[in-house]
Structure formats: C-alpha cells, structure tokens
Amino acid sequence: MARFQAPRGTRDLIPGEIERWQWVEAMARDVFDRYCYDEIRTPMFEDYELFARSSGEASEVVQKEMYRFTDQGDRDLALRPEGTAGVCRAYLEHGLASRGRIHRLWYMGPMFRYGRPQKGRYRQFWQIGAEIIGTPAPRADAEIIALFVDLFEAWGFEDLVVMVNSVGSPESRQAYAERLKAWLAPVATLLSPESQERLTRNPLRVLDSKHPTDLAILAGKQGGLDPSTMPHMLDELDAESREHFEAVRSELESIEINSEIDHGLVRGLDYYTRTAFEVHDRSLGAQSALGGGGRYDRLIEELGGPATPGVGFSIGVDRVLLAMESRGDTLVKKAGTIFVASTEGTRPAAPAIVRALRAVYAVDHDLEARTLSAQMKSADKVEARVVMILGEDEWKQGQVVLRDMKTGSQTTANLDEMVESIDRILGSDREVESEEE
Numbered sequence: 001m002a003r004f005q006a007p008r009g010t011r012d013l014i015p016g017e018i019e020r021w022q023w024v025e026a027m028a029r030d031v032f033d034r035y036c037y038d039e040i041r042t043p044m045f046e047d048y049e050l051f052a053r054s055s056g057e058a059s060e061v062v063q064k065e066m067y068r069f070t071d072q073g074d075r076d077l078a079l080r081p082e083g084t085a086g087v088c089r090a091y092l093e094h095g096l097a098s099r100g101r102i103h104r105l106w107y108m109g110p111m112f113r114y115g116r117p118q119k120g121r122y123r124q125f126w127q128i129g130a131e132i133i134g135t136p137a138p139r140a141d142a143e144i145i146a147l148f149v150d151l152f153e154a155w156g157f158e159d160l161v162v163m164v165n166s167v168g169s170p171e172s173r174q175a176y177a178e179r180l181k182a183w184l185a186p187v188a189t190l191l192s193p194e195s196q197e198r199l200t201r202n203p204l205r206v207l208d209s210k211h212p213t214d215l216a217i218l219a220g221k222q223g224g225l226d227p228s229t230m231p232h233m234l235d236e237l238d239a240e241s242r243e244h245f246e247a248v249r250s251e252l253e254s255i256e257i258n259s260e261i262d263h264g265l266v267r268g269l270d271y272y273t274r275t276a277f278e279v280h281d282r283s284l285g286a287q288s289a290l291g292g293g294g295r296y297d298r299l300i301e302e303l304g305g306p307a308t309p310g311v312g313f314s315i316g317v318d319r320v321l322l323a324m325e326s327r328g329d330t331l332v333k334k335a336g337t338i339f340v341a342s343t344e345g346t347r348p349a350a351p352a353i354v355r356a357l358r359a360v361y362a363v364d365h366d367l368e369a370r371t372l373s374a375q376m377k378s379a380d381k382v383e384a385r386v387v388m389i390l391g392e393d394e395w396k397q398g399q400v401v402l403r404d405m406k407t408g409s410q411t412t413a414n415l416d417e418m419v420e421s422i423d424r425i426l427g428s429d430r431e432v433e434s435e436e437e
Contacts, residue, residue: 007123008117008123009114009115009117009122009123009124010122010123010124011122020321021126021317021321024155024317024320024321025108025128027151027154027155028108028128028151028154030154031147031150031151031154032106032130032147033362034358034361034362034363035104035143035147035150035358035362035363036104036337036362036363036364036382037104037105037106037130037147038103038104038105038106039105039106039107039108040087040090040105040106040107041107041109042080042083042086042087042089042090042107043080043086044079044080044109044110044112045077045078045079045080046077046078046080046085046086046089047075047076047077047078048066048068048076048077048078049076050085050086050089050303051066051078051080051081051082051085053085053302053303054082054084054085054088054299054302054303055081055082055085064114064115065081065113065114065115066078066079066081066113066114067079067081067112067113067114079111079112080111080112081111081112081113082111082127082314083107083109083111083127083129083314084129084131084296084299084312084314085299085303086107087105087107087129087131087133087312088131088133088299088300088303088305088310089303091103091105091133091300091305091308092300092303092304092305096133097134097306097308100134101134101135102132102133102134102135102140102367102368103131103132103133103134104130104131104132105130105131105132105133106128106129106130106131107127107128107129107130108126108127108128108129108317109126109127110124110125110126110127111124111125111126111127112124112125113125119322120318120319120322121318122318125316125317125318126316126317126318127314127315127316127317128151128314128315128317129293129312129313129314129315130144130147130148130312130313131144131310131311131312132144132310132311132312132367133300133308133309133310134308134309134310135309135367135368136244136295136297136309137367137368138244138247138248138250138251139247139251139351139367139368140311140367141248141251141274141275141295141311142248142251142252142255142257142351143351143367144293144311144312144313145162145164145252145257145259145277145279145313146252146255146257146351146355147313148162148277148279148291148293148313148315149162149257149279150355150358151315152279152281152290152320155320155324156324157281157290157323157324158281159281159282159283160258160279160280160281160290161258161259161260161279161280161282162252162257162258162259162260162277162278162279162280163259163260163261163262163265163277163278163279163280163292164245164248164249164252164259164260164261164262164265164275164276164277165233165234165261165262165263165264165265165266165275165276165277166233166234166237166241166242166244166245166274166275166276167204167233167266167267167272167273167274167276167294168233168236168237168238168241168273168274169238169240169241169273169274170273170298171238172233172236172237172238172241173204173233173236175236176204176231176233176235176236177202177203177204178203179231179236180203180204180206180207180230180231181199181203183225183229183230183231184199184203184206184225186223186224186225187217187223187224187225190213190217190222190223191206191209191213191214191217192209192211192213192214194209194211195209195211195214204266204267205266206218207264207265207266208266218230218264230263230264232263233263233266234261234263241273241274244274244275245274245275248275251351254348254349254351254352255351255352255355256352259277262278265277265278265292267294271296271297271298271299271301271302272294272295272296272298272299273295273296273297273298274294274295274297275294275295275311276292276293276294276295277292277293277294277313278290278291278292279291279292281323284323290315290319290320290323291313291314291315291316291319292313292314293311293312293313293314294311294312294313295309295310295311296310296311296312297309297310337361337362337363337364337382337383337384337385337386338357338361338362338363338364338384338385338386338387338388338422339363339364339365339375339378339379339382339384339386339387339388340353340354340357340363340364340365340387340388340390341365341366341372341375341376341379341387341388341389341390342365342366342372342375342389342390343372343390343391343392344369344392345392345395346390346391346392346395347369349390349395350365350366350390351365353388353390353400357388357418357419360419361422364378364379364382364384366378372389379405380405383405384405385405385406385425385426386402386403386404386405386422386425386426387402387403387405388400388401388402388403388418388422389401389402389403394412398414398415398416399412399413399414399415400412400413400415400418402418402421402422402425404425
C-alpha cells in the first residue's frame, strides 16, 4: 500500500484509462474546429469575488462547495467551480471586444467543488464548455445548442432531446417569482431548509433544488400540490423575450434539433436572461441529463464590463465517460475552411446547409443577417478557402455558387453534389502540393 494516496474525491488517470479521455478530448477538439471555435485557457484559481458574483453570494456552490483559501499575500482566492466566470473575466481583462464583435470560445479543464464523493461525481472534475460572446441573436442560441448536440453525437450518443425554456428579463422573472411563491405557499413549511430560505430570497431557485423532499413536493407526491397548476415562466415573458424564444425554437426546428419545453427549467440569478436548456439521453433513465447552459446577457456587466450578451454551456466529462460505452476513435477529416454566405431570400435555409457541411469540413457562417458584402468580408477575415453563396436565383434551381478564394473563380453546383464540387476545389490544393514536392 502506498504511503500517500490521492485526496478523497480525486483520482489518477493512468495508462489503460487515459486513452478514453484522450479520445473524448480529441473528438471534442475536432467538433470545435469544425464549428470555428477558439480555445481559451484560464487559471484554476481566481479571486473569490469573481465566483461570488457569477454564482451568487447565497448560492449553494459559494456557501458550501467552494474551495476558498487565503494565499501568502493575504489574497482571498478560490479554486474554480466552473468555467464561464473565468472566460468572461479574461474577455474583459484582455479587451477581446476590441478584436472583434463576436467571439466563439471553448475550454476544457479541471473544476473543483467540495461535496460528498460518489460514482461519477468527484471533488476535482473535468468540464468541457463553450461560449458565444457578443451577440443577442437567437441564431447564436441555436448554434450553441447544435454544437452541444453534435459533441454528444460525435461521442456516439443517439436520440438526444433538448429541453428548453426562457427565463425572460429580470422584470418578467420577478413577476413570475411572485406567482411561484404564492403557489408554493401552502407547502412552504414542508420544503427543505435551503428551499425555505430560497422561497424568501429567490423563489425560482426552489425549482433547482435536488433535495429529495423538494423533488417529491414539486412532483405532487408529497404535500398535496398539483404539478399541473404550477405557474409557467413562459406566461410572464415580455414581448421581446417571447419573440426571442420563438425564434430560437424555430431555428432549432430548421436544423432538425429535437426540442421540448420544460417549464421547470430555470436560472435563478438576475444576469441569466431568456434561453435556458438541458440535453437529455432518455435511454439513461432517471439520470438522463447530459449537461446544459443558457443565455447570460448581464453577467459581463455584473463583473464590471459593458453590457455584453453571451450564451454558453458546460459538459461534465466524468459524466460523459460514465454514461458512454467504449467506442472506436474515428476522427472526421478536415479539408479547409468553408464559409457559407446567404441572401435575404435564402437566409432561413443557411443553418441546415452549414450543419450538414460541418459533418465534413470546418464551416463558418453569419449569425446576424448581414449583407452579402459584409459576409464576404468576414470570409476574407477568417481566410476561408471556399465561399458557398446561397443566391436566390440559383437556390430556386437547386444550386449554389462556389467561389474559389485562391483564384477568384466561381462555379455553380447542384445541392446534391456540393461536397464533391468542394472536394474538387480542395483537391487542386493537394495536386499543387504534390507537384511542389
């Protein structure tokens, strides 16, 4: 027996096990590359106040689970319990807003929370996450959800369903909180001590409770509440939030993402706005949730920056490895960046084309309904090798325009032959490379 052992709640990843982790990470990097997301790495510890603000001073994470310590310089620090706060801090500190309006970022690394260790749950655990910072566009919400789903499909998961809701604006959320508080009033004394406190300070967070008694009450199995009478956040949405939510649902439908409304899915803190989502694999039974995310348009402002919209997700890698069966590692071969540009008449069809192409190539596209000229400038900026233009006249004939950005030449291709046509352009690069050798 070794004299020293790994601290409780941690473990070593040794040969024979680490290969599965490397496979998951390699598959994730491949998907992120195809979505044109940039990696960001932040410190494993930060100022305690950063997490107190981002998670909420009264949250269970801050109150009970944070690894908080004072260093030799008497600085109040904490090991990171999640990734988004550090990403937003780095975004502000390094002035990323001055380098571009929209940033697609992803991260991977260990997080830390003090809790009772159990199967699949550790005090040091790994997360993979992604953020889109800089746009409130509903298409950004749909893209982050599609990215989440495509990650799990790359890992071999099937028949996924996305549960979605909207938490609206702070004003509509406050109106809903009052209705929820009134609904829960008859069972207030039966709730767990934590939820009784939440009912006074932030009623929405009662719906986040994992306490067995609270879950039984909310399910109508204890206390006499009828779950069908629970007020719904969607009924309190302001007009803009309702329009945004409907646009997100429409975008998800257009790219064939299976989604359902979950009225109990909420985010209790004020800087969370509008979209909230979780992704489930129902074949896993009661523990079907694979992870989730949502929109946090007020978080960067809460951290001292200007009002900056953002949306993202996080995935627990430990949970992924526990849920998945061992599968082979077959990486998708990349073949140059493709930029899809659309016009007003073809814009609704663009996301589905982009997602289909991302099964083969690294593909970028516009999220904000900009002009074709602006999109072409973006294609130049990302050094796209080929631009696929969805022109209205060509689209009516079942065709697209392919522009070779190296030569400036353009050709038309039938929709059912677009991959072969792109391969011919990219193949010319390989021929030139062979001749040079």
